[in-house]
Amino acid sequence: SVSGARNMTSRCLSTASRVLGAARLTAEQPKYAHLKRGNFASLTSHDVDAFRLMTSGVYTDEDDIAPHNQDWMGKYRGQSQLLLKPKSTGEVADILAYCNKKRLAVVPQGGNTGLVGGSVPVFDEVILNLGLLNKIISMDSVSGVLQCEAGCVLQTLDEYAQQHGFIMPLDLGAKGSCQIGGNLSTNAGGIRLLRYGSLHGSVLGLEAVRADGTIIDTMSLLRKDNTGYDLKQLFIGSEGTLGVITAASILLAPKPKAENLAFFSCQSFENVLQLFQQAKSNLGEILSAFEFLDAESMRCSEANLKTVNPLGEPAPFYALVETHGSCPDHDQEKMEKLLEEASDLGIVLNGTVAQGSSQAQTIWHIRESLAESLKLDGMVYKYDVSLPPKCFYALVEEMRKRTEKHSIRCVGYGHVGDGNLHLNVSAKEHDEHLLGLIEPFVYEYTARAKGSISAEHGLGLMKPQAIYYSKSPKSVEMMRQMKGLLDPNGILNPYKTIPSA
Numbered sequence: 001s002v003s004g005a006r007n008m009t010s011r012c013l014s015t016a017s018r019v020l021g022a023a024r025l026t027a028e029q030p031k032y033a034h035l036k037r038g039n040f041a042s043l044t045s046h047d048v049d050a051f052r053l054m055t056s057g058v059y060t061d062e063d064d065i066a067p068h069n070q071d072w073m074g075k076y077r078g079q080s081q082l083l084l085k086p087k088s089t090g091e092v093a094d095i096l097a098y099c100n101k102k103r104l105a106v107v108p109q110g111g112n113t114g115l116v117g118g119s120v121p122v123f124d125e126v127i128l129n130l131g132l133l134n135k136i137i138s139m140d141s142v143s144g145v146l147q148c149e150a151g152c153v154l155q156t157l158d159e160y161a162q163q164h165g166f167i168m169p170l171d172l173g174a175k176g177s178c179q180i181g182g183n184l185s186t187n188a189g190g191i192r193l194l195r196y197g198s199l200h201g202s203v204l205g206l207e208a209v210r211a212d213g214t215i216i217d218t219m220s221l222l223r224k225d226n227t228g229y230d231l232k233q234l235f236i237g238s239e240g241t242l243g244v245i246t247a248a249s250i251l252l253a254p255k256p257k258a259e260n261l262a263f264f265s266c267q268s269f270e271n272v273l274q275l276f277q278q279a280k281s282n283l284g285e286i287l288s289a290f291e292f293l294d295a296e297s298m299r300c301s302e303a304n305l306k307t308v309n310p311l312g313e314p315a316p317f318y319a320l321v322e323t324h325g326s327c328p329d330h331d332q333e334k335m336e337k338l339l340e341e342a343s344d345l346g347i348v349l350n351g352t353v354a355q356g357s358s359q360a361q362t363i364w365h366i367r368e369s370l371a372e373s374l375k376l377d378g379m380v381y382k383y384d385v386s387l388p389p390k391c392f393y394a395l396v397e398e399m400r401k402r403t404e405k406h407s408i409r410c411v412g413y414g415h416v417g418d419g420n421l422h423l424n425v426s427a428k429e430h431d432e433h434l435l436g437l438i439e440p441f442v443y444e445y446t447a448r449a450k451g452s453i454s455a456e457h458g459l460g461l462m463k464p465q466a467i468y469y470s471k472s473p474k475s476v477e478m479m480r481q482m483k484g485l486l487d488p489n490g491i492l493n494p495y496k497t498i499p500s501a
Contacts, residue, residue, distance in 0.1 A: 048082060069127070086133065093209050093214070105123075109127055136148045139164055165254065169197070169202040170188060171190045185236075185238065186237065192324075203250055204250065208232075243487075259325075261364070262320070266347065278338060283321075292414065293366075301373045315349050380424055381425040392416075
């Protein structure tokens with residue numbers, strides 16, 4: 001009954017008026033002990049009743065909220081008492097307008113597949129999950145422009161696009177559960193940025209809701225629109241701190257008529273870079289991805305996920321080279337020629353070209369499941385950096401020397417094609433001494449190399465204070481001014497992205 005539901009709400013929120021203490025960060029509590037809850041209001045039963053008038057997606061039961069209070073790695077956990085699942089942009093606007101008026105902090109959430117704690121509460125923020133905004137609005141088969149809501153799962157969108165002769169320009173290992181709104185909010189890169197570019201280029205328009213409930217509609221279908229400021233770029237990569245993305249217009253890529261994948265082993269990382277140069281020269285415009293993993297990554301996959309090395313024998317490094325083209329025979333010939341030339345030049349130790357989609361999927365699974373395999377080690381310290389080629393893998397080698405006595409393994413893999421290294425150090429459990437060996441060294445190394453401390457994962461809760469390793473104080477101050485302009489009460493995803501002043 002209604003009265004029963006209200007009584008349940010009251011019981012669930014019996015302590016809601018008090019200010020909650022520090023978030024129970026499951027693995028890194030000491031590191032974030034400095035965080036203090038902002039000057040936000042605490043949730044009351046009256047607030048919950050008000051939200052029930054705005055949307056049917058109101059959840060106060062602890063079991064319903066628990067999966068949304070914690071990230072998938074089990075590293076970050078908040079104490080939210082309320083999960084909201086709106087079904088329309090209008091409902092999102094009503095919710096944010098109320099929260100802004102009442103000064104209730106909000107954490108926007110998509111598929112919750114992030115790696116830096118950006119999509120979970122820190123304290124008791126209201127969780128605004130966009131998963132029910134999952135409609136495909138339109139598809140233009142001539143221009144290749146797809147319009148969809150923010151809660152659409154990336155794989156669902158890609159399957160829909162393929163039915164119309166296109167593919168999504170973004171591909172991630174988490175495509176089966178990540179949502180396009182979260183992808184846009186973090187400016188996710190993925191494995192095919194080399195070919196299709198970043199979301200800053202493929203997104204033609206957005207619909208977003210500001211903290212005060214104002215709906216900003218820039219849902220353009222046009223590839224060329226130089227009318228005033230390009231407002232959509234403010235929200236792409238802002239991690240939900242400037243507004244909540246509710247819909248997008250995306251320029252799709254034509255579905256390739258031919259896909260080829262080769263898997264190589266190399267003696268050194270220098271050979272990997274030489275192979276990349278050969279691939280760019282020989283494959284040209286059909287080169288769609290160039291990924292690498294080191295021997296320790298392969299050993300982790302074999303040990304924890306029981307995968308099988310496609311080449312049968314171990315090697316120091318491996319590379320995946322993929323092509324998207326329009327002529328199967330011609331593209332296959334190009335790939336086989338690359339294998340032949342690379343072997344003749346002594347760049348590769350061994351190699352194979354996948355025979356059919358099944359074998360290609362098996363090879364891709366090794367690369368895309370590395371995060372999953374590392375998680376089975378226990379605690380994983382994950383770093384996502386961009387570096388120039390000459391010092392790309394040297395960071396892994398330096399880190400391995402620093403941590404080998406205190407970790408299970410230190411691995412490096414990632415996107416050679418766009419200079420994005422994924423550095424991972426695993427241990428049985430959280431270790432403050434080990435963390436001290438990793439940070440701030442990893443950021444200092446990246447800064448000296450003039451790299452970026454966040455290539456594609458964002459800053460989230462993990463790295464706001466490290467922003468100065470990549471951005472100047474004046475740049476950060478300008479970001480802070482933009483935040484103050486668009487969200488003067490600071491209710492949107494507080495404690496994330498922008499460091500405290």
